[in-house]
Amino acid sequence: MIGEDIVDLSRLQFGLTALYHFLFVPLTLGLALLLAIMESVYVMTGKEVYKDMTRFWGKLFGINFAMGVTTGITLEFQFGTNWSYYSHYVGDIFGPILASEGLMSFFLESTFVGLFFFGWDRMSRVQHLSVTWLLALGTNTSALWILIANAWMQHPVGTEFNYETLRMELTSFADVFFNPVAQVKFVHTVAAGYVTGAMFVLGISSWYLLKGRDKGFARRSFSIAAAFGLASVLSVIVLGDESGYTDGEVQKVKLAAIEAAWETEKPPAAFTVVGFPDQERQETRYALRIPYVLGLIATRSIDEEVKGLKELRESSLAHIRSGQIAYGALERIRAGDASAAVKADFEAHKADLGFALLLAKYTEGIAGAGEDLVQKAATDTIPGVAPLFWTFRIMVASGFAMLFIFVMAFYYCAKRVADHKRWLLKLAVWSIPLPWIAAETGWFVAEYGRQPWTISGVLPTHLSTSSLSAGDLWFSIAGFAFFYTALLVIELYLMLKYVKLGPSSLHTGRYHFERPAAALSSSAA
């Protein structure tokens, strides 16, 4: 049995390094596309200011991109270093998805990011524009593959357990690729990236407008960010709702935990806006509830019910008992019993094998585990409700706050008065952190909500780790803490420095800090 401390430290390390990596990913996704849009405008209109915009926001993109690359390698290493049983158990499916990401996306973005920065004078305008679009394509398809991989962990399709190799094996690549959860998650996540890019450009442009610097440059950046951001934030919210719908289909436990739905209600179920979920007593205190809304979101009907956590725990009990039969049959097959009856037993119950593995946390005798352990394992299938309940609400609130900002920004842009609305400009500056808060809490909901599984219903987290010592893990966690803290300080320092320099960092001689004040105001438009 793997020690609890190893499992906890491995989870801590993976959680921290993945969340840290995702500080940089959404900005890469969003800015890459914004750069492609700005450069398209440059190529179509021939106005130099759009080239300057592409190059200036490109500099900030580069500072961020370097951190994305640095912290991304960690994740590929980490499945092997820290989750080796996971890698053995599901590598047959998970591995090809990651390898496809390398082959189709990383090569594309990494090759063209070099040409984006160094190719301005070495190719035609249209060639360079193509490079920028291919860079954006690379970053976006990379997100596609990662979300296919993640969706498979949430909703494992197209695979089955092979008792000869003792692992999950691929039965249909198409099922894995076209996993409905993957499609929804992909659009939700890249759109969240676009919102991040848009909020970043909108906030920084607002700061220039507030300072009265480089107004023509800032106003154009602001407009593009406002329009792009509005379209993106609407996609995020619509696809987030779509996510709620697919969750209702395939991850009922996560949905019920997010909503702190302890009981199965008479449909359509009420939505709990706020309250204090109490895991021990299985109830939510001081709940403020809106009738019907949850049923409508989760089932898109008024007569289907949303299953409550108590009922879902009961159904886990049945899965665990069925899984014990599969596990017992597997043990007999491995011991050399090739009789048809045993194999039939295994085939009939193997879909629940993963539930039996939940018992491995408590006993080596999984097949014969008694009722008390089965009850414990069933309780384990319910993740911590309060953390999910709250992080989900923080994510949604951040999303709606940004919707408000982008609606206002777009409206005032259309009326051409945005630079006079100082309250909006200030709000945009202070709201720069919002997309990161939303993205990080969103991932927390997705991943913490999948517990106690790494692969839903297939492989429990506590079996997935490597056979390491606590000393190994403390060494690596200390290393990550040291490097990641130092790198973040350096990155933020450079980012702030270049934001303050603004487009004058391009040394074109056309911007603030580069010319006398009188000339600045006359050409500000």
Added chain:
Amino acid sequence: MFDYETMRVIWWVITGAVATGFVLTVGFDFGIGALLPFVGRNDVERRVVINTIGPTWDGNQVWLILLGGAIFAVWPAVYATLFSGLYIAMLLVLYALFFRPVGFDYRSKLESPRWRNAWDWGLFIGGAVPPVLMGVLVGNLLVGLPFHLDGSLRTFYDGSFFGLLMPFPLLCGVIGLLACVFHGAVYLSCRTEGAIEQRARRIAAIGGVVLVVLIVLAAAWVILGIPRPEILTMAGSGAPSNPMAKTVDFSGSWLANFQAHPRMFVAPALALLGVPAAAALAGAGRAAAAFAASAVGIGGLLWTVGFGLFPFMLISTTDPRSSLTIWDASASHRNLQWSLAITLVFLPIVLLYTQWAYRVIWGKVTAADIAKGEHTLY
């Protein structure tokens, strides 16, 4: 498509090809990183050196990512055992790699000489530490690693980080670093002029000679001093992947594969001819030919190791039957077919745009370029 046995061999070849792509591209980036503080004597010279690889190092590094991904996808048991077993070593490689993306991008964004000098040493660490540790790793692949699998095929490592640092693997670590430095110096002589080119040529000429001597020494050490495992019985080369279904002892010979298939001798021959040829050509100032010869030589070295090990991927010294071979550590047949289809479609596309990218940025990087691109170049 092909039967399971054939697919396993095909994937062994593709994995070797990806490893070759990694060593031949990231190899010179590592080497140039390791040489940076020494061949660049002032800020402009160092910027010249960095900008010979500035636009392409990131694309190159994807060969490393792809190699990791291919092993995960096609040899999941190898990925699980290698990465978790060599935990500390893998993390040290990872931490060293951290210095590269930020080092390249951030170094010249501030004027301060202290800032730039610090990043130069960061790039040195990022260029020198990984090839040493990867060389040590290859040495340990030949010696074998202390690991075993249990009944559920969970992998356990029975050794420690310092156990990896035995004399023969350390020699391989030196070879790893020297091969990258040599390859990097040859590349640098293609892309620079004047003093830097002269220094690079000299390093290549001397480094190549030392490298050949060390390779011959290591080869003799392997053949005479390291036991070679041999599969006694196994389930079959087309059977489902389960390493525990075989028996292994250490009665084999490193030359057996070469004697059975004499064409394999091409690989060591290329290594022993290519490296000195590259050294001579670099010394004579024929940089492009030198680079081709260096690539052939280092590629030959890599395939020599592969042919010697075949069909073994990871040798276990503590529980020989837990050793992983291409017959019992592969992904499923369906996976291999899908992965092959994807590779056959996308790898040619990658090669196509990669060579286009190199064509666009090709040429000597000079001090005048740095002056002109003061605010845009690395």
